[in-house]
Amino acid sequence: MTSTPATSVPESSEAATSTVRLTVGQAIVRFLGAQHTVRDGVEHRLVEGFFGIFGHGNVAGLGQALLQSDLNDPGRMPYWLARNEQGAVHAATGFARHRGRLSTLAVTTSIGPGATNMITGAALATINRIPVLLFPADVFATRNPDPVLQQLERSDAQDVTVNDAFRPVSVFFDRVWRPEQLPAALLGAMRALTDPAQTGAVTIALPQDVQPEAHDWPVEFFDKRVWRVMRQGADAASVDDAAALLASAKRPFIVAGGGVHYSEAEGVLAGLATRWGIPVGQSQAGKGALPSGHPFDVGGVGATGTTAANALAAAADVVIGVGTRYSDFTTASRSIFANPDVRFINLNVAQLDAVKFAGLAVTGDARTTLAALGDALPNYATDAAYRAEIDALRDEWAGHRAEVFASDWQARGETGRTSQVELIGILNETLGEHDVIVNAAGSAPGDLHKLWEPGSAKQYHVEYGFSTMGYEIAGALGIKLAEPGVQVVALVGDGSYLMLAQELVTAIAEGLKLVIVLIDNEGFASIGNLSESVGSQRFGTRYRYNDAGSPSAGGMLPVDLAANLESLGAKVLRASSPEEFRSALKAALAAETTTAVYVQTDPLAPGSVGGAWWDVPVAEVSELESTQAARRDYERDRRAQRPYL
Incomplete structure (x- = not known):
């Protein structure tokens, strides 16, 4: 075992048979407020708050319970209004990772698309083995009004809902059809959240008629519990x-x-x-x-x-x-x-x-x-x-790294724009020892992995287990909640930004200052490079007008991402050279409110060498010479693979 059953610390002298009448939603909020972890003698709150978006599936259940908690005991279980359910899970993941997996956040959503929007976030958390607690609303347990709005109907089974899609991406899944099932579900969830070997997304589906249902709960169910995260010794x-x-x-x-x-x-x-x-x-x-x-x-x-x-x-x-x-x-x-x-x-x-x-x-x-x-x-x-x-x-390697950062691609390239690696060099030299850089997808993780020299153990926060486009801003929000005193810099490409930027609004609404560095290369630079390497000529990887059926041949789109950032409430500084970027970055770090630095880069600028290979299959037969050549290279390179048996 890697985690131990919790120690229950009674907070009341009432008899063990005493009960308190609460709804299922109210019981969940009260129970979670009493859960803690401990490791090396240091105690932490296990669940420090809720992200959520309310709808007809949860507004009368967990929504009412969180309101009541806030009115009766402010700060006991904080709630933050998210703008996207997937983003809320990413924020919870960023929070839990920055806290060393000893604390996390919960996320509540309504039934249907609100629930299934969380599945990508759940997969990210589980693949990275980061604990997050998810409460998607579900259909009516009584089935009286079936089919309800947003309910999946199947001819082969009546107990399957869209929330069953969480099963393969969760380390623990349960559905509470009756209030009596809640204690076992929550205790099982806490065990999974605190298991360092097998933690990840923990999902408890809550039928919408069960959440507001009242039940008489044993008072000891709400006693303080401390879950010991053990340091398992090896044999x-x-x-x-x-x-x-x-x-x-x-x-x-x-x-x-x-x-x-x-x-x-x-x-x-x-x-x-x-x-x-x-x-x-x-x-x-x-x-x-x-x-x-x-x-x-x-x-x-x-x-x-x-x-x-x-x-x-x-x-x-x-x-x-x-x-x-x-x-x-x-x-x-x-x-x-x-x-x-x-x-x-x-x-x-x-x-x-x-x-x-x-x-x-x-x-x-x-x-x-x-x-x-x-x-x-x-x-x-x-x-x-x-x-x-x-x-x-x-x-x-140090000499090569210095040469990469010193190169002036802006002067040598055809577009007159700077390169991504030059900007990463400026970021690395400008950020403080404990400032946090956040990234997840595109070509930036590769350059960061090679070139970044962390100033502290938590400075480098790159999500590369699921490499989820759109994690950056939401993850940065979670980190800022976990440690409000640090500078958090989300390095995001235009592709990731367009996928999921909504939690920028959440950060602004909550007064949580982020620094956004938005790199615009007018397309998918990483996949463009990969496409070229497999002989697919960057097809479908650039943001252009569709000209004569070719999405790569048309003119550039009139998209102004800097203006979009401003429309969401961020202060925006535009930079067009390495010198302007350095100055804008320093100004953004010094600012008191969320500030973005927008810079256009050349997607064809070279990166840095590493001398290793990545297996991406190439079409075995093709009429294209570019694909044929890539296949020959692929056949050569994969001969180095070994089973390590």
């Missing part, structure tokens, strides 16, 4: 086996994943990397696991990794994965670990990840398990030649 024999394997390594390599952050293992990892002399490459979720400038930090690893990390990974004889799920970007589609004799040691709280690549599974909390492995291997150290190679590769 001693597994630690000894891992120590023996690592002791034999000549060229070890560490892959740091998100589990390093969630277990707060950064300090232990940094100490062991120094003591052992092992380079550390990071996944997207693990970026910042070592402080910038650490002598064994070699940056991102994999398809969007640095040349230093990828060269060391390719020659590694033992790979130690710490809190990583080994996604295809991290492993360069199983091609990056090229040593024919490579072995894996996987330190992970989730058994699912610990056994990947036939690795030696060491199942446990990352911080606890790393410390145990350090104790079991006190005298190990790599040799001087390997350390010199690490230094040389780090220096080579």
Whole structure:
């Protein structure tokens, strides 16, 4: 087990048989207000508030309950009006990730499209293993008025609703048909939210006639409960086996994943990397696991990794994965670990990840398990030649990074616009140590993974498990709620902005200052590059008029995204050069209200090299020479893939 049953702390001296009459909605709000987590002796509120949009499915249930709570006990269970249900879940996810998964937010929606709008957000949370609590409204449990507005009808089953679509993207799902079922549902939900190995989206569907229904609840149901998030220790024999394997390594390599952050293992990892002399490459979720400038930090690893990390990974004889799920970007589609004799040691709280690549599974909390492995291997150290190679590769990459940022693409490119990487360099040098950069989709995550040097463990916030277009602004809102005192900068492309920008209005309404950096390259730059690489000639990736049936051949659209930002209430600063961007960014950071910096970039500007591959299949037969050439390259490159069995 990775989480323990909660300790109930009675708040009342009433007899155990005493009851209180509340609606289901009121009972949920009161129950959630009494739930806490504890780890290392530090206690946190588990659910700190609700996002929501009310409709006929929840306005009389959870809506009324939240109003009553606000009037009777202001601040006990805050409510924020979201503008998009998917955005609300993204905000809750950003909040929970920034809080280290020890606290989260709930989201309530009406029946039908309001509910199903949350499914993308639920998938993102579960894939990234971030706890969020979802309460979609549902049909009438009594079925008296069926079919109700927005109800799905099926000829084969009458107990299936659209909310069943949440099942595959939730780590826990229940539907409360009767008030008596609520305690079991909520206790099960709390268990899932606090399980570090298997957390994610937790969904409790609430029929709209059940939410306002009254019931006599045992008073102890609302006592304070503290859910202990345990630091599971690894099996001693597994630690000894891992120590023996690592002791034999000549060229070890560490892959740091998100589990390093969630277990707060950064300090232990940094100490062991120094003591052992092992380079550390990071996944997207693990970026910042070592402080910038650490002598064994070699940056991102994999398809969007640095040349230093990828060269060391390719020659590694033992790979130690710490809190990583080994996604295809991290492993360069199983091609990056090229040593024919490579072995894996996987330190992970989730058994699912610990056994990947036939690795030696060491199942446990990352911080606890790393410390145990350090104790079991006190005298190990790599040799001087390997350390010199690490230094040389780090220096080579640092030189390349400096050249990338110093390049003047604005002068060399055909459009006279700057490049995205130049802007990322300015962002990295301008943001403070604890300011947070938020990104999720497009070409920016790849450039950020390679080029960003985090000033602190929480500065780098890139969602790349689901890589969801539109996460950036909503996720930034959640981070700002989690830590109001930090500067939060959402770096968003025009494609992502057009997908989901509505929570900008929520941030403005709540007086939560964000900085938005909107990069406009008039299309899908990342997919454009990918399309070209697979021989599809950037077809359908540019925002243009449809000319003679070709969406890539027409003229540019008269879209003014800066004006759109202003219409939503943000102050907008336009920049047309790196110098103007630097000045505008500093002004936005100094501003007291939400401010956006709008800049147009060249979608054809080059990025930075990394030396790794990503598996995207290419059409096997084609009449197009561009596709035929791409297929030949694909056949060549995929020969490097290995099963790691």
